[in-house]
Amino acid sequence: MTDPCAWEDLRMSRRLKIFDTTLRDGEQTPGVNLNIQEKLEIAGQLVRMGVDVIEAGFAIASPGDFEAVKAVSENIKGAAIASLCRAVEKDIDRAWEAVCKAERPRIHTFIATSDIHLKYKLKMSEQEVLERAAAMVAYSKKYCEDVEFSAEDASRTRPDFLYKIIEEVIKAGATVVNIPDTVGYSTPAEFGALIRGIRNNVSNIDKVDISVHCHNDLGLAVANTLAAMENGAVQLECTVNGLGERAGNASMEEIIMGVNTRKDFYNITHKIDTTQIYRTSKLVSSLTGVAVQPNKAIVGVNAFAHESGIHQHGVLAEKTTYEIMTPESIGLAQNRMVLGKLSGRHAFEERLKEMGYCSLSTEEIQKAFEKFKSLADKKKVVLDRDIEALIEEKASKIPEVxxxxxxxxxxxxxxxxxxxxxxxxxxxxxxxxxxxxxxxxxxxxxxxxxxxxxxxxxxxxxxxxxxxxxxxxxxxxxxxxxxxxxxxxxxxxxxxxxxxxxxxxxxxxxxxxxxxxxxxxxxxxxxxxx
Ligand SMILES: CC(=O)SCCNC(=O)CCNC(=O)[C@H](O)C(C)(C)COP(=O)(O)OP(=O)(O)OC[C@H]1O[C@@H](n2cnc3c(N)ncnc32)[C@H](O)[C@@H]1OP(=O)(O)O
Ligand SMILES: CC(C)C(=O)C(=O)O
Ligand SMILES: [Mg+2]
CATH class of the missing domain: 3.30.160.270 (Alpha-isopropylmalate synthase LeuA, regulatory domain)
Known part of the structure; x- marks a missing residue:
């Protein structure tokens, strides 16, 4: 259950901070590789959109990624720029070298904290991980005021150990503590409770921003993120179009439009200009080569399209019958009426009017509608040019002997x-x-x-x-x-x-x-x- 105090604090005193990791976790999408110019272009658009932090890459990963993070840091103003690094000195050195010229640099260091990761991957004990995390936060702090620490696989970590390591990294100087659901394993109620548990059990937690970073393996990334927000997380990590490792990360547009559309419920602010959402989604899709699925919430091509007659009739009478947000709010010119076999007369007549066929008689419209329906049975979508052809065929009619x-x-x-x-x-x-x-x-x-x-x-x-x-x-x-x-x-x-x-x-x-x-x-x- 949501902690009313945590929620009240957040509502009264804080606004959300959006940490965009399209250029880092988003680039971990199999097959995606962004060059310097592409990262600069996306970062510029993210600033126009109003994100608070841009994670530009993983500086030690490759010379190319180092140069890209450096270029974003040197050229993009208006957001903090972060580089990810392992809890390893050479990674932190490289991250700092890449972000040091940023207007607001951030070092983001991480280490896994779950039993599974400690045993099989890191081959370290909890004590070793604890000491390494605190030491590497302190090491980062020598370079940079703003240090984010992530407890990788936090949602599968023993809570007591998680509380302990968070307390230690805060003592070492972390400014943001990130709680990732690295493998998208958590559920909204459970993840919300985890954040609440951290707030209630980490004595110095009020010194930092709590951040969350959710993956979408079970399709719950946005739900988990919003549940965490309800329980006190103020920094939300996300990507444009939900790109990211495996099934991706929480999608920025879904989080933001969720918060906006249900302002009556969440009543929380952020500084994202939602009218930039559609443009940003298109840019990221074209530069990464990852198409947006048609029925994707908010930015899918069908998100503001109506094909069935009953819905079309409702929307023509009053948009709010079937639209909970406006296309304009995400920077899309208008909704779309798709004419297909399930469409009705209202939408067909409206399209005829939009196309300038205003003087057709009721009988002519009826005939054209019948032809449209039989064409729609054969064709998935009936386009304006199809209708033109039908009407013109009709207009040129002579007695049918x-x-x-x-x-x-x-x-x-x-x-x-x-x-x-x-x-x-x-x-x-x-x-x-x-x-x-x-x-x-x-x-x-x-x-x-x-x-x-x-x-x-x-x-x-x-x-x-x-x-x-x-x-x-x-x-x-x-x-x-x-x-x-x-x-x-x-x-x-x-x-x-x-x-x-x-x-x-x-x-x-x-x-x-x-x-x-x-x-x-x-x-x-x-x-x-x-
Ligand atoms: C949940 C996430 O998304 S984490 C970020 C994932 N992103 C990436 O991995 C992209 C960038 N990564 C890379 O380019 C490379 O993996 C590098 C440069 C970081 C490391 O490369 P390599 O030295 O070749 O190591 P490799 O990737 O094979 O293995 C990872 C090593 O780091 C260790 N390691 C993993 N995470 C951490 C960490 N957070 N802190 C310290 N050490 C870690 C592993 O135990 C392993 O150590 P080992 O080499 O002693 O066995
Ligand atoms: C490095 C961290 C933040 C991460 O991407 C994850 O745990 O998914
Ligand atoms: Mg991740």
Missing amino acids: FELDSFQINSGNKVVSTAMVSLIKEGNKVSEAATGDGPVDAAFNAIERCAGISLELEDYGLKAVTEGKDALGEVTVRVSREGQIFVGKGVSTDVIEASVKAYINAINRAVSELGEEELKRPASGVSEVL
Whole structure:
């Protein structure tokens, strides 16, 4: 349970400090490698965003990382700059060398404290770790006023030992004590209780800021961070887009928007400019090459998108029905209505208006909506260009003497293409089969046989009107009869269907202008009758 006193203290007297470790733990994301220029660019954006501390890297890790931490320290003003280092003198020397020119330098030294890490990794006793931690904090302190100590794997550490080591590093001069849930093992209630336990059992704890650093192995990094905050942690370590070792770290945007959106509950301040969130997320994603999952909270492409009709209707009436924060608050221009098969008439009509189709009659809208629904059944997302194509196809409508009922094509590299087409004329179905030089030619021949009309194909054009493998294709055919040209258009996700529709459209045009009698098919046809 939350300690009301700890929580009250935090609310009344402190604001959150955001420690961003995108450039250090974030860079531990497998496959991510940021060069100096990239680290500088991200660090600049983090300052614009208002973070309090930037952990720029692990200076002893490589000459490149040393130079990057140094460059960030020398060039980026407005936040404390930290370098991570083991509890080892040579690491601390190197960290200081890298951060010493920063406006506000910080040395961040750490050592593991859990039994598992002591036994198998460090091969040290608790007493040795205790002495090493205190000695290395004191050693860091010779260089730097601001020293952060992390008890790696704190959440799996014996609490009594954790209290003891924290007390000793504070005596040695630590200014910030960080409690990592290194392997993302903790749960919110347990992690909150751990922070409360530290506050209640470490006598000198009020001399330092308590920090937390949570990993996301069980998907609880942000929940654990917020639980720790409720129990007195004031520095929250996090990364943009939740990047980091394994399943990543607590995501900065989720923490901040959680605190902001539930101000009524947390009532705590920070100095992050949330309108920089989206831009920062994009920058980090493009420089690290790690894509943001579409349904990621806050910055995923779907975070402010609505596809289902009931939700779209609600949002159109009043955004707060389905939006708990505004897209503008994270620097995104607006929410997105995605038109798909689950969308409804309200959203479709709204999109038509936005696209400038304001003078369509109710009947025209209804017809367009029906076409949209059947297209949406075939296509994941219906784009503006799809709608344009549907409406324009509609606008160019002429009396449909012949309507498509069905078609079937048989085609391949070693068979003669054949087509079976059924057209409806005045309520009656007429079916014909024909062969041709390829599936389109066979289909055109079968259509002519159904209609009993013969036309010259002058030109055939196919273009994609939308993107993606499920793009709409628009076919335009130019046919002639006694020197007169008729143009037909058809749109479909299936190019043969688009071709068939275009040819029927051209025939209907010819019929409406010349009359059916004029177009009667001559005795000798071009197609072979099956
Ligand atoms: C939880 C975390 O995210 S911790 C940070 C993780 N990040 C990284 O490791 C990235 C940077 N790391 C590196 O570049 C390298 O690991 C270096 C430069 C730090 C060390 O490299 P190496 O000397 O080759 O050692 P290696 O990485 O193989 O092993 C780690 C050594 O440090 C020791 N060690 C690990 N953590 C600490 C610590 N906090 N304090 C003191 N010693 C430690 C290990 O016991 C091991 O010691 P050993 O060589 O005597 O067996
Ligand atoms: C070094 C510390 C802070 C760390 O990254 C962790 O424990 O996860
Ligand atoms: Mg970590």
